[in-house]
Amino acid sequence: MDKIKVIIWGFGAMGRGMAQMLLMKKGVEITGVCDLNPEYKDKNFLEVLKMTSTEHDEVKIDDDIDRVLKKGADIVLLATDSFTKGAYDKITKIMSYGMNVISTAEEMAYPYANEPELASQLDHLAKAYGVTVLGTGINPGFIMDLLVVALTGAMVDVTHVEAKRVNSLSPFGPTVMHEQGVGISINEYHKRVMDGTLAGHVGFKESVGMIAAALGVKLEDFQQQMEPIITSIDRKSTYGEAKSGTLAGINMTGQGLINGDVFINMIHPQQIEPEMEGTETGDYISLKGTPNIEMQIKPEINGGIGTIAMCVNMIPHVINSRPGLKTMIDLPVPRAILGDMRDLIEA
Amino acid sequence: MDKIKVIIWGFGAMGRGMAQMLLMKKGVEITGVCDLNPEYKDKNFLEVLKMTSTEHDEVKIDDDIDRVLKKGADIVLLATDSFTKGAYDKITKIMSYGMNVISTAEEMAYPYANEPELASQLDHLAKAYGVTVLGTGINPGFIMDLLVVALTGAMVDVTHVEAKRVNSLSPFGPTVMHEQGVGISINEYHKRVMDGTLAGHVGFKESVGMIAAALGVKLEDFQQQMEPIITSIDRKSTYGEAKSGTLAGINMTGQGLINGDVFINMIHPQQIEPEMEGTETGDYISLKGTPNIEMQIKPEINGGIGTIAMCVNMIPHVINSRPGLKTMIDLPVPRAILGDMRDLIEA
Numbered sequence: 133m134d135k136i137k138v139i140i141w142g143f144g145a146m147g148r149g150m151a152q153m154l155l156m157k158k159g160v161e162i163t164g165v166c167d168l169n170p171e172y173k174d175k176n177f178l179e180v181l182k183m184t185s186t187e188h189d190e191v192k193i194d195d196d197i198d199r200v201l202k203k204g205a206d207i208v209l210l211a212t213d214s215f216t217k218g219a220y221d222k223i224t225k226i227m228s229y230g231m232n233v234i235s236t237a238e239e240m241a242y243p244y245a246n247e248p249e250l251a252s253q254l255d256h257l258a259k260a261y262g263v264t265v266l267g268t269g270i271n272p273g274f275i276m277d278l279l280v281v282a283l284t285g286a287m288v289d290v291t292h293v294e295a296k297r298v299n300s301l302s303p304f305g306p307t308v309m310h311e312q313g314v315g316i317s318i319n320e321y322h323k324r325v326m327d328g329t330l331a332g333h334v335g336f337k338e339s340v341g342m343i344a345a346a347l348g349v350k351l352e353d354f355q356q357q358m359e360p361i362i363t364s365i366d367r368k369s370t371y372g373e374a375k376s377g378t379l380a381g382i383n384m385t386g387q388g389l390i391n392g393d394v395f396i397n398m399i400h401p402q403q404i405e406p407e408m409e410g411t412e413t414g415d416y417i418s419l420k421g422t423p424n425i426e427m428q429i430k431p432e433i434n435g436g437i438g439t440i441a442m443c444v445n446m447i448p449h450v451i452n453s454r455p456g457l458k459t460m461i462d463l464p465v466p467r468a469i470l471g472d473m474r475d476l477i478e479a
Numbered sequence: 480m481d482k483i484k485v486i487i488w489g490f491g492a493m494g495r496g497m498a499q500m501l502l503m504k505k506g507v508e509i510t511g512v513c514d515l516n517p518e519y520k521d522k523n524f525l526e527v528l529k530m531t532s533t534e535h536d537e538v539k540i541d542d543d544i545d546r547v548l549k550k551g552a553d554i555v556l557l558a559t560d561s562f563t564k565g566a567y568d569k570i571t572k573i574m575s576y577g578m579n580v581i582s583t584a585e586e587m588a589y590p591y592a593n594e595p596e597l598a599s600q601l602d603h604l605a606k607a608y609g610v611t612v613l614g615t616g617i618n619p620g621f622i623m624d625l626l627v628v629a630l631t632g633a634m635v636d637v638t639h640v641e642a643k644r645v646n647s648l649s650p651f652g653p654t655v656m657h658e659q660g661v662g663i664s665i666n667e668y669h670k671r672v673m674d675g676t677l678a679g680h681v682g683f684k685e686s687v688g689m690i691a692a693a694l695g696v697k698l699e700d701f702q703q704q705m706e707p708i709i710t711s712i713d714r715k716s717t718y719g720e721a722k723s724g725t726l727a728g729i730n731m732t733g734q735g736l737i738n739g740d741v742f743i744n745m746i747h748p749q750q751i752e753p754e755m756e757g758t759e760t761g762d763y764i765s766l767k768g769t770p771n772i773e774m775q776i777k778p779e780i781n782g783g784i785g786t787i788a789m790c791v792n793m794i795p796h797v798i799n800s801r802p803g804l805k806t807m808i809d810l811p812v813p814r815a816i817l818g819d820m821r822d823l824i825e826a
Contacts, residue, residue: 153635156635156636270633274632274633275633278629278812279629279630281812281814282625282626282629282812282813282814283626284792284813284814284815285621285788285789285792285793285812285813285814285815286617286621286622286780286784286785286788286789286813287784287788287792287815288500288503288784288787288788288791288815289503289815289817290815290817346812346814347814347815347816347817347818348816348817348818348819348822348823349817349818350818421815422784422788423780423781423784423785425776425780426776426777426778427774427775427776428774428775429630429772429773429774430773431773433633433770433772434770437633437634437635437769437770438633438770440635441632441633441634441635441769442632442633444635445631445632445634446632460812461811461812461814462811463811464808464809464810464811464812465625465628465629465632465693465807465808465811465812466629466631466632466633467628467629467631467632467693467694467808468631468632468634468635468636468637468694468768469694469695470636470637470694470695470696471694471695471696471697472695475695476695
């Protein structure tokens with residue numbers, strides 16, 4: 133059997149990480165890389181990664197996606213967008229070449245939440261083209277939704293769901309520092325909330341929607357809030373700095389309601405150097421019902437590595453799946469791939 | 480759409496628990512119950528459960544399985560055995576009626592581990608009959624295998640797997656006390672180890688086999704050990720008693736090896752009143768690789784309730800599955816069912 137062929141569209145931190153991971157795996161090859169960054173143009177992707185491979189022919193990074201897709205692949209890893217609207221045309225283009233898609237767009241983890249019409253169209257198109265589309269990542273995609281769902285499998289009844297992810301932004305670069313408002317004043321925070329330039333976490337509505345759909349409950353409302361995390365001491369990370377009295381990060385909270393009560397509660401504070409003021413990072417799931425389940429993962433699962441791993445590890449499941457738009461609750465559980473990826477493909 | 484029809488074969492603690500759980504769910508009905516206990520003969524199962532239901536016609540417990548199966552059902556919950564050999568004829572009989580099966584037999588969680596030939600035959604027969612067979616439960620089936628596998632999905636690479644389940648036997652009845660040697664002397668322990676009447680935990684080989692298969696590694700060896708847990712103080716639970724110097728329970732350990740090194744390490748001490756000597760119960764998963772993941776659930780997920788929940792919650796996934804013998808790594812993640820079970824059945 134030929135190696136599984138993968139094209140990577142978007143060679144930012146996520147795309148590059150997926151390429152590095154794929155180079156360590158057996159039975160899979162990268163046949164194309166597309167990125168618009170002029171610095172990458174016509175460079176061999178291995179050179180950009182500062183890696184060598186005896187398994188790979190030279191693959192030049194190309195800014196023309198049609199030229200890349202014409203090389204052929206079993207699946208395209210699309211790491212370009214956060215929102216379904218932005219990813220939609222790219223996904224439909226990939227599908228038109230008869231290829232499966234895994235998208236890192238947060239909204240694509242459960243596109244029915246924010247873009248039900250686009251989701252429905254993607255599902256119809258995927259079935260028409262006979263391909264599968266999946267959105268995944270560490271969060272949304274795993275920690276605050278799929279893992280919650282999996283744990284409820286051991287429960288007779290569920291009365292309340294809480295997922296809390298307390299993570300450090302310190303490993304991230306300048307883009308994330310800006311998106312999360314690290315180091316800005318409270319005045320600037322309010323200004324940026326007003327003009328909508330503070331990203332915060334994208335994905336609560338998707339995670340809440342995925343949990344509700346999996347458990348078969350109909351939420352009557354969803355709401356979310358953003359609050360600044362003001363540091364009382366000076367904090368500094370590699371790319372971020374927050375003086376005392378400014379923002380160390382943002383706390384996002386969200387709720388899914390039934391009968392006016394919170395059924396699903398999401399808490400996700402993100403900041404640089406949380407330990408400096410005594411905040412322990414971790415992933416926490418608290419389920420009330422029969423029985424209660426209290427889970428914690430400390431420290432939290434690394435967001436960057438986790439997203440890269442989820443996208444690559446889901447490749448065989450997506451190839452094996454019946455056609456259509458799928459979410460993590462439709463497919464078998466994710467798993468690390470230590471053997472030959474071809475062995476995981478069903479005949 | 481008609482309600483999903485379920486037959487329960489084996490009306491012990493697990494079978495009765497599943498019946499109670501099913502009575503709380505929407506869109507599902509129990510059409511038959513089979514058990515050999517003469518005390519139950521011809522009694523309405525609701526009477527045995529001391530429950531009432533406006534949804535259910537009278538269903539008499541019958542000791543003739545063919546008579547029960549002739550009533551028809553979409554799926555049979557088989558809660559009679561621990562070993563594949565014991566369950567095999569029962570499963571093939573159910574399949575011959577064209578019905579799906581979920582088995583609580585520990586070995587059936589991954590029958591390829593101890594009974595590869597029977598597993599292969601079950602797979603062929605299931606496909607021939609167009610039905611699906613699944614073995615599940617809390618452990619094996621979830622805590623020390625599926626949950627481990629799911630967490631590796633967020634990892635780029637895995638170098639070592641450890642799963643530890645520290646639980647209390649105090650809630651269990653006289654049968655479990657006997658099987659786990661609670662209260663026996665060290666001499667009696669050695670005698671019962673020799674004559675093979677000490678059950679300990681059944682399922683390590685299955686859990687280790689499932690993890691290895693999911694990750695795509697080939698283990699060169701599997702081994703397990705049993706050690707007595709000697710209490711230094713008098714302990715007492717509802718059905719068990721262990722005087723100082725006797726067995727409070729048994730510690731089972733198991734390993735899956737690659738190149739002479741332990742790749743998968745399983746630790747599962749079970750005893751009455753563990754807190755009396757400072758043992759905190761819980762489920763712990765420790766994964767080494769990129770990144771490391773340290774998970775804990777405290778206290779441990781209740782074994783009885785968890786097994787009942789897993790079996791009932793997997794009903795829709797089994798009905799939806801392609802025919803064949805499936806294990807938990809083949810199907811979508813388990814989840815609690817809070818809505819109408821019929822809504823989960825794919826057209």
